[in-house]
Amino acid sequence: MYTLYFSPFTCSLAVHAALEKIAIPYELKKIDIYKKQHFEPDFLALNPNAQVPVLQYDEGTLTQASGILLYLSECHPEAKLMPPADSADRSKALESLFYLSNTLHPYFLRLFYPERISEESPKEVKQIGIQKIKDTLSLFEEKIKHQTFIAGDTLYSPDYYLFAMSYWLKFHNIDLSEFSNLRKYFKRVSQQPEVASVLQKEMTEMAA
Ligand SMILES: N[C@@H](CCC(=O)N[C@@H](CS)C(=O)NCC(=O)O)C(=O)O
Known part of the structure; x- marks a missing residue:
């Protein structure tokens, strides 16, 4: 259990x-x-x-x-939850999973806990975090233009991870209007049972 x-x-x-x-x-x-x-x-x-x-x-x-x-x-x-080990999508799913956990997620931690990076200039830490998040979202926006989910046309665990982070965008007033593919993608993920x-x-x- x-x-x-x-x-x-x-x-x-x-x-x-x-x-x-x-x-x-x-x-x-x-x-x-x-x-x-x-x-x-x-x-x-x-x-x-x-x-x-x-x-x-x-x-x-x-x-x-x-x-x-x-x-x-x-x-x-x-x-x-992940593509089979011998599939072409496996490497893409692994790449995305690690990128989300070691790059995008820590950018968000700058917004939630800027004082952990710098007690003197939390505002600057947040501003840099917001820019980094937007740059990263642009990469996903491009990727998702040609496929349904992050690692191809099947949904895997990295999609759950990126989707969870999408909720934090609203929290920090990060606007998705310039990311039309991502908007559709998040809707698609939200509709999975x-x-x-x-x-x-x-x-x-x-x-x-
Ligand atoms: N490296 C950890 C990070 C986990 C993490 O940042 N969790 C957040 C919620 S998304 C949390 O518990 N924050 C409370 C805190 O850091 O004080 C992982 O990948 O699981």
């Missing part, structure tokens, strides 16, 4: 969508990062980095969104 420690509409949404796609029972434990619950001792014992997502499984505990997504794809090949179901659950959890 999996237990996902999540905070609504954060990067844990990507793992939540993957669990929903696997379609086996799982438990959700809400850690509200806006209420600083990720700094409480019980959660720190699970993840000393004080961040969601955390996945608990029979043999242990796993952190890092991209690592969890890969782990789940290996344990549940039937869910097709597992994503629609997770959005509903996270909305309910957020209001609780």
Whole structure:
């Protein structure tokens, strides 16, 4: 049995969508990062980095969104969370997954926590972050012009990850009007049954 420690509409949404796609029972434990619950001792014992997502499984505990997504794809090949190892799309999906986790996600962390980069000039840190995010979105805008999803014409885990981050754009008033392909793409992802179901659950959890 999996237990996902999540905070609504954060990067844990990507793992939540993957669990929903696997379609086996799982438990959700809400850690509200806006209420600083990720700094409480019980959660720190699970993840000393004080961040969601955390996945608990029979043999242990796993952190890092991209690592969890890969782990789940290996344990549940039937869910097709990643392209098969011998396919051309596999390398593209891996490239995107790592790019999202080591490049785009940290740009967003500049917007949420600029003081972690510089206590003296948080405004400048945010401004640079916004520009970097726009530059990165331009790359995805171009990529998605010729294909339905990030790694080709099938949806895989990196799509869940990029989709989760799309919610943060509104939060920081980053306008998608110049990215028409991405707008359509985010709509497409939101309409996948597992994503629609997770959005509903996270909305309910957020209001609780
Ligand atoms: N490297 C981690 C980053 C996780 C992360 O940044 N989680 C955010 C939510 S999207 C969080 O828990 N933020 C609270 C904080 O950093 O204080 C991963 O890839 O899972």
